[in-house]
Amino acid sequence: MQQQRYADITLLLEGTYPFIRGGVSGWVHQIIEGLPQFTFSLIFLGSRKSDYGEMQYALPDNVIHLECHYLWDHFFSAKPRACEGNPEYIRESGKLHDWFRNPCSGFDEAALEKLLVSLGQPSGFTAEEFFFGDGTWRQICEYYNKYDAENSFIHYLWAIKATHAPLFKLATVAHQLPVATGAFHTVSTGFAGFLGVLLHYRTGRPLILTEHGIYTKERKVDLQSLFIKEHRDSLGDALDMGMQYQELLWIRYFESLGRLIYKASDPVISLYENNRRRQIDDGADSERTQVIPNGMEIERFLALRTQRPEAIPLVIGLLGRIVPIKDIKTFIRAMRTVVIQLPEAEGWLIGPEEEDREYVEECRSLIRELGLEGKVRFLGFQKISDILPRLGLLVLTSISEAFPLVLLEAFASGLPVVTTDVGACREILEGNSAEDRALGSAGIVTPIADPEATAAGIVALLTDEDLWHEAQKAGARRIEKYYTQSRMLDSYTRIYDEALAQ
Amino acid sequence: MKIFPVLHRGSLLALALGLETAALWLILDHSLYERNLMTAGFCHFTASAIAGYIFPRIIVPDRYESQPATGDFFFALVFYLPVLGLMGLVLGIPLIAGWSSKRSQNSDSSVRVNKIRDLPSEVAATHGHPVNSHGLHDLYQSRDPSKRLQAVYATLKLEDRDAIPLLRMALGDATDDIRLLAYALLDRKEYRLSKRIEQAKQNLEKQEDSGKKQLYRQIANDYWELAHLGLVQGEAKNYVLGMAYKYIELGLVYSPEDSGLLFQYAQILLRLGRYQEALQEFKKAEMLGIEFICLQTYYAEIAFYTRRYYEVKQLMTAIELPAVYPLLTTAARFWQKKF
Numbered sequence: 001m002q003q004q005r006y007a008d009i010t011l012l013l014e015g016t017y018p019f020i021r022g023g024v025s026g027w028v029h030q031i032i033e034g035l036p037q038f039t040f041s042l043i044f045l046g047s048r049k050s051d052y053g054e055m056q057y058a059l060p061d062n063v064i065h066l067e068c069h070y071l072w073d074h075f076f077s078a079k080p081r082a083c084e085g086n087p088e089y090i091r092e093s094g095k096l097h098d099w100f101r102n103p104c105s106g107f108d109e110a111a112l113e114k115l116l117v118s119l120g121q122p123s124g125f126t127a128e129e130f131f132f133g134d135g136t137w138r139q140i141c142e143y144y145n146k147y148d149a150e151n152s153f154i155h156y157l158w159a160i161k162a163t164h165a166p167l168f169k170l171a172t173v174a175h176q177l178p179v180a181t182g183a184f185h186t187v188s189t190g191f192a193g194f195l196g197v198l199l200h201y202r203t204g205r206p207l208i209l210t211e212h213g214i215y216t217k218e219r220k221v222d223l224q225s226l227f228i229k230e231h232r233d234s235l236g237d238a239l240d241m242g243m244q245y246q247e248l249l250w251i252r253y254f255e256s257l258g259r260l261i262y263k264a265s266d267p268v269i270s271l272y273e274n275n276r277r278r279q280i281d282d283g284a285d286s287e288r289t290q291v292i293p294n295g296m297e298i299e300r301f302l303a304l305r306t307q308r309p310e311a312i313p314l315v316i317g318l319l320g321r322i323v324p325i326k327d328i329k330t331f332i333r334a335m336r337t338v339v340i341q342l343p344e345a346e347g348w349l350i351g352p353e354e355e356d357r358e359y360v361e362e363c364r365s366l367i368r369e370l371g372l373e374g375k376v377r378f379l380g381f382q383k384i385s386d387i388l389p390r391l392g393l394l395v396l397t398s399i400s401e402a403f404p405l406v407l408l409e410a411f412a413s414g415l416p417v418v419t420t421d422v423g424a425c426r427e428i429l430e431g432n433s434a435e436d437r438a439l440g441s442a443g444i445v446t447p448i449a450d451p452e453a454t455a456a457g458i459v460a461l462l463t464d465e466d467l468w469h470e471a472q473k474a475g476a477r478r479i480e481k482y483y484t485q486s487r488m489l490d491s492y493t494r495i496y497d498e499a500l501a502q
Numbered sequence: 503m504k505i506f507p508v509l510h511r512g513s514l515l516a517l518a519l520g521l522e523t524a525a526l527w528l529i530l531d532h533s534l535y536e537r538n539l540m541t542a543g544f545c546h547f548t549a550s551a552i553a554g555y556i557f558p559r560i561i562v563p564d565r566y567e568s569q570p571a572t573g574d575f576f577f578a579l580v581f582y583l584p585v586l587g588l589m590g591l592v593l594g595i596p597l598i599a600g601w602s603s604k605r606s607q608n609s610d611s612s613v614r615v616n617k618i619r620d621l622p623s624e625v626a627a628t629h630g631h632p633v634n635s636h637g638l639h640d641l642y643q644s645r646d647p648s649k650r651l652q653a654v655y656a657t658l659k660l661e662d663r664d665a666i667p668l669l670r671m672a673l674g675d676a677t678d679d680i681r682l683l684a685y686a687l688l689d690r691k692e693y694r695l696s697k698r699i700e701q702a703k704q705n706l707e708k709q710e711d712s713g714k715k716q717l718y719r720q721i722a723n724d725y726w727e728l729a730h731l732g733l734v735q736g737e738a739k740n741y742v743l744g745m746a747y748k749y750i751e752l753g754l755v756y757s758p759e760d761s762g763l764l765f766q767y768a769q770i771l772l773r774l775g776r777y778q779e780a781l782q783e784f785k786k787a788e789m790l791g792i793e794f795i796c797l798q799t800y801y802a803e804i805a806f807y808t809r810r811y812y813e814v815k816q817l818m819t820a821i822e823l824p825a826v827y828p829l830l831t832t833a834a835r836f837w838q839k840k841f
Contacts, residue, residue, distance in 0.1 A: 220679050324689070337737035362693065365700060370741055399685050400678055422678075449673050449685055452736035 007041035007064050008500060010181040010199070014045045014192035018059060018066075019052040021352060021381070022321060023405050024187060024212050027294060033060045034297075034489045038496055041065035041179045045170075045191050047072050065179045071166040071191060078128055085133025089118070089125040094139065100256040103283060112260075113201045120171030127168035131161070148249075156249075163253045166191060174198035181205055183499035186261070189215040190254060193261035200264050206499040209265035210292075213402040213423075214278050219254045223247045259283040267495060271403035272424035273432070293424070294403050295488030296479055300385075301412035305476075307389040308414055312468055314345040316458055317391040319384070319406045320398070322353045327420075328363045330397040333451035334458065336370045341459050347376040350387055388413040393461055398422055399448045408483050411475030416468055417443035418457035428478075436482060442475030514556045515592070521549040522580075522588050550581035553588055560595060638668060647677040654683050662691060666731050692733040699724045711756075718753035719763060722746045726770060746770050761790035768800070777804045799830075802837075 011017075017028040032040050040063050046052055049070045059066065092115055099107040118124020130136050144156050174195060185208040186196035193209060200207040262268055262284040269292050270276040280286045316338065320326045328349060335347040353360045360378075367376050379387070388394075394410040394417045401423035408428070410417050419425045426445050431437035444457035461468050525545035528538040554577030580587040638660070642653040654672050657665035665687075672684035702721045709717060725746035729739050750767045757763055768783035781804050784797050802817035818837035821830070 217678055324686075327685070329689075333734065333736075333738040336741060340737055362696075365696070369696070369699075370738060399682055447674055448681065449688070450735070451738060455736070 005178075006039070006180045006182075008038040008182045009496060010041045010043060010177075010179065010184050012043050012045070012184060012186040012192040012196050012199075014188050014190055015047070016187065017044070018042070018055045018057040019044065019046070021056045023402075025057065026405055027212065028187060029057050029060075030295075030297075030485065031489070031492060032063060034485060035493060035496070036060070036062050037493075038062065039064050041181065042067070043173065043177075043192075043195065044068040045195065046070045049073055067173075067178075069169065069173050071169055078131075080132050081128065083129055083133050085129040085135030086125050087135055089115070089129075090133075090135045090139055093125070097143075100252070100259070103259055109263075112263075116198055116201045116260075119198070120168045120175065127165070130164060130168065159249050163250070167194065170195045171198060174202055183208060183496065183502075185210065186265070187212070189258040189261045190219070191257075193265075194257050197260050197264045206502050207261075207265045208267060208269070208495060208499060209261060210269040211275065211279065211402075212271060213400070214275055214282070216251070216254045216258045216282060217278070218400075220251050223250055255282065262288075269495075272427060274424070275402065292488060292491045293483060294405055294408060295483050295485040296405070296408040296412050297485040298412045298479060301388075301409065304385060304389050304413040309389075312462060312465065313390060313392040314342055314462060315348060315391050316345060316393045316395050316462075317348045317350055317387065318395050318397065319387070319409075320351045320396070320404075321355055322349060322351055322360050322363065322378070323356045324359050325398060325400050326351075327397045327399045327449060328359075329366055330449050330451050330454060331395060332363060332366050332370065332372065332376055334395075334397070334454035335372055335376050337452060337455035338458050339372065339375050341455075342462060345375070345458075345462070347372075348379050348387075348391070349376065350379045350382050352381045353378065384409060388415060391415055393418060393458060395454065395458065396420060396425065397448075397454060401425060403428070408479055411442055411479040411483075414472050414476060416461055416471035416475060418454060418461065419443065419445055420448045420454075421445050422448060428483075429475075431478065432482075436478065439477045439481070440470060440474030442478060443471050511556055511559065514552050518549040518552040518556070518580075518588060519592065521545040521552070522585060525549065526585055546584055547581065549588060550577050553577065553580040553591065557591055642668060642672065647680060650675060650677065651680050651683065654680055654687070657687065662727075662731050666691070666733065670732060688733065691731070692728065695724045695728050695733070715753055715756040718749050718756070722749035722753060722766065722770075725749065726766065729773065740774075743770060743773050747774065759790055761787045761792050764790065765792055765796075772800065772803065775807075777807050780804060 011028065011032075013028065016022065017025040042059075042063060042065065044066065046068065047070065049068075092111060096107065096112065096115060115124070120126060140157065140160055144153055148156055170191060177199065181199075181203065183206045184196045184199050186193045187210055189209065189211065193215070196207045196209070199205070259282070262279065262282065266288045268279055268284045268289045270279055270289065271291065271293055273291055276289050276291050279289055316335070318326070318328065318331050322328055331347065331349070335345075338345050338347070349363075364378070367373060388409065392415075394406070394415050396404060396407065396417065396419040398404070398420055399422065401420075403424040404419075407417055407419065407425065417429060419429060427436075429442045429445055431439055431441075444461065446453040446457050461471060522545070525542040528542040528545070531538055554573040554575075557576040558572040576591070580591065583590070638653045638656055641656070642650050644650055644653075650672070654669065657668055660668075669684045669688050672680055673688070675681045675684065699721055702717050702724070706714060706717050706721075723746075725742050728734050729742045729746065734742050747767075747770050750763060750770060753763050754760070754767060764783050764787040768780045768787060771777075771780035771783060781801070784800055784804075788794060788797055798817055798820060802814050805811070805813040805817065815837050818834050821834040823831055823834055823838070
């Protein structure tokens with residue numbers, strides 16, 4: 001890869017492309033590959049280097065730079081040294097924190113820019129001043145006494161340190177970026193988005209935000225899951241111990257970062273209408289928001305339709321990572337009912353199993369428990385073009401999704417779908433507007449965590465050929481009309497052109 | 503034993519006492535010794551028979567069917583302990599009556615029926631903090647998502663049987679965060695039970711015969727909880743009930759007369775829709791010591807499923823209102839109506 005000094009677009013990627021496979025990574029690859037007229041540089045932000053393996057994608061030729069930073073490696077290793085800390089910066093940052101607590105009031109954009117540009121700089125406020133400064137210590141004590149005195153000070157102190165340390169690391173990344181950039185494009189809020197804010201204020205170049213899911217919501221879910229997992233045997237005690245407070249502090253932190261990012265970004269893009277509304281609720285300016293749904297290169301899948309056997313295969317596939325959010329257990333339980341009604345049916349779990357080994361083992365145990373060995377199989381990661389023609393139905397049992405690309409891939413390959421009613425799934429299957437709905441339903445939508453409804457949907461489609469073919473046709477018509485890759489790429493071409501023209 | 507059907511208990515008792523006194527008087531009279539001895543013997547035998555009939559009815563409450571063995575016991579006691587046996591029993595009546603009425607009060611259906619059926623109670627208390635599950639249901643109806651989230655968090659303070667219905671409702675919440683929290687909480691509850699089952703099954707392989715009984719009981723109980731608490735649905739639920747059935751039968755091989763196991767066995771049979779077998783097992787459990795009052799609603803349920811509605815009415819009428827569990831009050835009121 002040849003190093004150059006300028007990239008049209010710098011993509012800011014947190015925990016996704018090119019090291020992790022999944023919907024967001026697939027989308028990033030699609031954008032880079034589909035827009036060869038632009039050059040890209042990539043900044044990957046991860047947790048720890050040891051959490052990631054080899055790159056999962058071959059970088060296209062228009063990627064001219066890649067750098068990786070790990071936020072929780074080498075947290076802060078400088079030798080402690082007494083210092084006072086910039087009193088003016090501490091005072092101004094206090095005002096910013098007041099705004100985070102009460103975001104209804106406005107905040108002076110010039111003051112915000114000054115604070116963010118000088119973050120981590122000797123002229124502003126360094127990491128050393130944050131960790132060892134007397135002024136910082138006094139401010140932490142004051143805020144603790146004012147807002148959270150009824151809880152543990154040690155917990156409070158560590159939460160403040162843990163939330164602020166990555167910001168200094170990101171400030172260093174922003175100040176050391178070796179590539180000049182026409183525009184920054186962050187694929188989430190959170191840390192990547194905050195880096196985008198720093199880069200936007202430092203360089204004056206536009207910041208574009210595309211949110212697939214809603215970052216704040218996902219972190220909230222992560223924190224809830226962690227809370228439940230850590231206290232699975234003593235949840236009642238955990239609640240008494242005030243664990244909710246720590247959790248709320250982190251949630252407020254991500255909400256505040258989100259607010260800064262929405263303030264700096266234009267446009268603020270979501271994949272479907274519900275998420276656009278949520279962005280507005282969370283502080284985005286509605287004038288800046290827009291919806292650009294995912295698109296699919298249908299031509300790649302046309303050949304798959306012809307490979308489909310005449311008889312509908314009694315094979316039900318779930319394509320996705322084997323992780324709790326996909327609710328694989330509901331799929332397995334549904335298969336118990338399906339195999340009683342259709343003894344020849346098989347369930348295939350197709351997707352990587354490395355992310356949560358413990359959950360994979362729980363799923364395997366459930367398969368054994370329900371006597372479904374040989375009926376539900378783990379196939380691991382498979383090439384989608386090999387697997388889709390062999391399926392009779394695609395099933396998605398997720399408890400949370402944004403805009404799953406796999407649904408579009410199923411439609412493109414002529415496969416009806418049974419999916420839970422999450423994210424954009426219902427509008428993808430049944431249509432968004434009256435004109436769209438007139439195309440028919442491309443499958444069946446079910447409630448979450450309802451194995452019986454999932455099984456009923458599967459059995460209905462696999463036992464009624466007319467219904468199956470109607471759903472197949474509706475899916476193909478819908479994707480050709482609303483979800484083509486060219487439609488999506490045209491939208492991003494326009495956005496990039498406008499940003500580069502600024 | 504139904505040879506004194508028309509006489510009142512008091513009259514029968516007086517008759518027995520009279521016969522026993524006459525027998526004693528005849529034995530003490532030396533004038534016609536041989537004939538007196540035969541008459542005295544007849545009087546004593548009749549008094550013993552009356553005692554064998556009357557005392558089981560005084561001691562065992564009306565709602566229980568007295569067993570033949572109980573009558574034989576009282577007959578033998580009075581017959582082989584002339585005078586003393588009957589006198590002892592008569593003097594013991596006030597004591598027995600007091601104990602019996604106290605026992606009857608303690609097993610009052612309106613007080614205990616919710617615990618018997620393991621129904622959600624109005625107020626569940628854990629860690630000394632009372633949490634009203636109906637109050638939480640009201641809170642969950644709020645339009646404000648943060649309040650609904652608060653209600654879902656508060657289920658952590660409830661017992662599973664109270665928390666699970668609310669969590670299942672929250673699975674359909676429009677707000678993702680709430681839905682996901684409810685899902686995660688339900689998943690953890692299910693995980694905890696499944697893990698215990700898996701662990702117990704592994705332990706079974708290492709265990710000697712003597713320890714297996716307890717493991718069978720625990721596995722059956724955990725499977726039962728999975729189904730009973732609503733943590734599994736549909737066909738998976740039937741499967742889980744089938745497993746509970748299998749393990750409880752294995753447990754019964756070791757303890758065929760364990761009333762607790764039989765009681766649970768009957769409940770599983772009832773859930774599986776095997777009503778006649780369930781009835782038989784409930785009866786066995788009753789014979790082995792489980793109080794009738796604990797089984798009343800199960801008998802009513804079986805009578806309902808087998809379309810013996812008059813019997814349902816009889817059993818439900820015996821429940822005093824208001825019952826602790828509101829839904830049971832509603833059901834009992836319905837059956838107590840005069841049509």
